[in-house]
Amino acid sequence: MNWAWTWSGHSFGYWLEDNLWTYHGKHVGRRSGTHIHAPNGRYIGEVMGNGRLITNKAKAGMTGQIFVPALARVAEPPRPDGEGRQPYTGHEDFPHPDEL
Numbered sequence: 614m615n616w617a618w619t620w621s622g623h624s625f626g627y628w629l630e631d632n633l634w635t636y637h638g639k640h641v642g643r644r645s646g647t648h649i650h651a652p653n654g655r656y657i658g659e660v661m662g663n664g665r666l667i668t669n670k671a672k673a674g675m676t677g678q679i680f681v682p683a684l685a686r687v688a689e690p691p692r693p694d695g696e697g698r699q700p701y702t703g704h705e706d707f708p709h710p711d712e713l
Contacts, residue, residue, distance in 0.1 A: 617660075619707040620667040622697035626710055627689070635710035638686035642713070643678075650677035651713065658707045666707035667700060 615628045626635040633642035633649055642649040647659045649666070656675035658668040700706060 616692050617664070617666055618692075618695050619709075620661070620665045620698055620700055620704070621706045622695040623709065624691035624694055625666055625707065626691075632683070634686060635713065636689050636691040637710055638688045639710070639713070640682040640685070641710070643680055645677050648672075648675070648677060652680055652682045654679040657713065665698070668705050668707055670703055670705060 617625045617628055617633065619625050624636060626633060626637075626641075628634075628644070631644040632640060633644065634640055640652075642651055642657055644660065647661075648656060649658050649660065651657050654676040656672050656677065658666050659672075661667055
């Protein structure tokens, strides 16, 4: 289990292989390269070189492979938030776990 934080520094959840889970235990995404897609294939963001989650607004219409999300897991307490960063031009912070 590798924990993930948004670009603004908020604890989001964790990775199990290429699958992204919220700390609530919901399977919300799957990684394909650096891109992250929701179960319906919709692009929701990407992983930058520093491991942080961010969304490129220009890629909002992209789609990837659809998948059936796994059953919910036991919730984990979120990790402490980290230092936030200003998004690059054309990017915005990754959605909050409650939004997915």
